[in-house]
Amino acid sequence: MYTLTSVSKRYRRGKQTINALDSIDLTIDRGDQLVVQGPTGGGKSTLLQLLGGLDRPTTGSIVLDGTDLAKLSEAKLTKVRATTVGFVFQSWNLIPTLNARENVETALVPLGVRPGERRRRAAQALESVGLGERLTHLPGELSGGQQQRVAIARAIVKEPKVLLADEPTGNLDEDMRDEVMSVLESLWRERGLTFVMVTHDSAIARRAPRLAVIRKGRIKVSENAAA
Numbered sequence: 413m414y415t416l417t418s419v420s421k422r423y424r425r426g427k428q429t430i431n432a433l434d435s436i437d438l439t440i441d442r443g444d445q446l447v448v449q450g451p452t453g454g455g456k457s458t459l460l461q462l463l464g465g466l467d468r469p470t471t472g473s474i475v476l477d478g479t480d481l482a483k484l485s486e487a488k489l490t491k492v493r494a495t496t497v498g499f500v501f502q503s504w505n506l507i508p509t510l511n512a513r514e515n516v517e518t519a520l521v522p523l524g525v526r527p528g529e530r531r532r533r534a535a536q537a538l539e540s541v542g543l544g545e546r547l548t549h550l551p552g553e554l555s556g557g558q559q560q561r562v563a564i565a566r567a568i569v570k571e572p573k574v575l576l577a578d579e580p581t582g583n584l585d586e587d588m589r590d591e592v593m594s595v596l597e598s599l600w601r602e603r604g605l606t607f608v609m610v611t612h613d614s615a616i617a618r619r620a621p622r623l624a625v626i627r628k629g630r631i632k633v634s635e636n637a638a639a
């Protein structure tokens with residue numbers, strides 16, 4: 413699914429150059445779950461952004477199903493983001509004036525899906541994250557865990573092959589963390605998604621089938637046979 417070869421990402425700030433990722437090699441198979449951990453500033457979010465085509469590497473290639481994302485035009489990269497990759501972030505960024513279903517529908521607008529079909533698919537996606545009874549609630553009328561589940565429904569409604577999550581439970585207390593994690597886990601299993609998640613939660617990392625630790629732009633991957 414993904415093959416990363418000698419991927420580096422450098423940022424310039426004034427005279428200073430920051431090596432956010434330093435010559436990384438990584439493969440991620442279709443249907444894999446990879447959990448990413450590491451100290452702050454190590455390069456985790458940078459990796460996720462490159463996997464999702466939100467940014468390009470300075471050098472190296474990121475091949476997703478035969479296409480090198482590093483070489484795509486901005487228009488083609490936008491298409492990959494809209495069709496193939498779902499993102500979930502720490503802050504769920506829902507539009508406060510739109511209800512749950514309308515927020516989910518926003519992911520289908522760029523794909524040209526007709527309004528009736530959008531409503532149907534958004535309702536289905538909300539159903540699949542356990543929010544079938546909350547379609548017309550505004551974000552302010554939902555708990556933090558429920559709002560994050562709306563954001564997850566928005567990420568999966570386009571039926572992406574890849575789901576990328578950057579500290580999806582970072583803003584939640586313990587109960588809601590479990591609720592959001594079990595939704596993500598079951599979507600991963602049921603839909604055969606390729607799932608990459610950055611988390612500081614070591615309990616989640618212990619359960620992960622594959623764990624990547626990124627430190628100072630370098631990556632180490634270990635398999636967990638018990639998971």
Ligand SMILES: Nc1ncnc2c1ncn2[C@@H]1O[C@H](COP(=O)(O)OP(=O)(O)OP(=O)(O)O)[C@@H](O)[C@H]1O
Pocket residue numbers: 423424425430431432450451452453454455456457458459
């Ligand atoms: N747009 C940018 N411009 C300049 N430097 C950046 C930019 N984005 C990230 N960096 C730097 O690149 C390095 C890696 O950042 P990144 O956000 O990937 O780390 P992280 O592991 O996700 O950290 P955290 O756990 O704090 O989110 C850091 O030193 C950061 O300051």
